[in-house]
Amino acid sequence: MWIVFSGAGISQESGIPTFEERPDLREVLTLDVWEQDPASVWQIVWDMFRSVEMAKPNPAHCAISEAQWYVVTQNIDGLHQRAGTRSGDILELHGDLRYAHCVQCGDESQLAFMHQRAIPKCSCGSIYKPNVVLYQEPVTRWRYVANLLNQACGVLVVGTSLTVNPASALPGMAERRGIPVHVINQAASREVPEFIAWQTGISKTAAENSHRKRPS
Numbered sequence: 001m002w003i004v005f006s007g008a009g010i011s012q013e014s015g016i017p018t019f020e021e022r023p024d025l026r027e028v029l030t031l032d033v034w035e036q037d038p039a040s041v042w043q044i045v046w047d048m049f050r051s052v053e054m055a056k057p058n059p060a061h062c063a064i065s066e067a068q069w070y071v072v073t074q075n076i077d078g079l080h081q082r083a084g085t086r087s088g089d090i091l092e093l094h095g096d097l098r099y100a101h102c103v104q105c106g107d108e109s110q111l112a113f114m115h116q117r118a119i120p121k122c123s124c125g126s127i128y129k130p131n132v133v134l135y136q137e138p139v140t141r142w143r144y145v146a147n148l149l150n151q152a153c154g155v156l157v158v159g160t161s162l163t164v165n166p167a168s169a170l171p172g173m174a175e176r177r178g179i180p181v182h183v184i185n186q187a188a189s190r191e192v193p194e195f196i197a198w199q200t201g202i203s204k205t206a207a208e209n210s211h212r213k214r215p216s
């Protein structure tokens with residue numbers, strides 16, 4: 001199987017701002033802020049949730065879903081699933097913004113069905129935390145990536161330059177297993193200097209390349 005490794009660039013055309021475009025996200029979505037001032041975290045999360053709700057998957061998400069590739073994503077916007085990628089075919093490294101869980105009893109709830117309160121409260125009396133990995137929190141789901149690569153015949157990186165840990169380890173992990181890595185991105189990455197630049201928008205480029213590289 002081929003694995004798609006996607007980042008913020010794939011959702012840019014859907015209107016989801018990248019973290020580079022929103023420096024406030026990096027300042028507020030941290031464990032420290034969560035512990036001291038959860039309302040500030042929720043304020044940003046509700047804001048992001050509203051833009052995610054309005055966004056639609058673009059042809060890149062759809063091409064990946066049609067090719068039935070396994071997706072490993074750094075994104076929390078849920079657009080791969082809305083394009084048709086099944087929940088069993090995706091590993092969301094940083095969680096899913098559309099869900100939250102109670103920090104006390106673990107009850108999981110969809111933001112779409114919650115009151116958009118400053119800090120959403122659970123019926124047990126405790127508070128909900130968004131199902132996203134905050135800065136300063138470990139990316140625990142990365143541990144599944146090595147196992148996925150063992151079953152993969154190639155990796156298509158879309159919309160990320162793989163500069164952030166642990167994603168920067170991906171090309172080396174693929175190389176050790178002898179599987180090719182192709183990158184579709186706006187810019188080259190230090191780890192994979194060869195890349196397919198998108199001239200006409202990522203969705204068209206990804207759609208074209210998904211057909212070319214579809215496993216036989």
Ligand SMILES: [Zn+2]
Binds near residue numbers: 105107122123
């Ligand atoms: Zn609870």
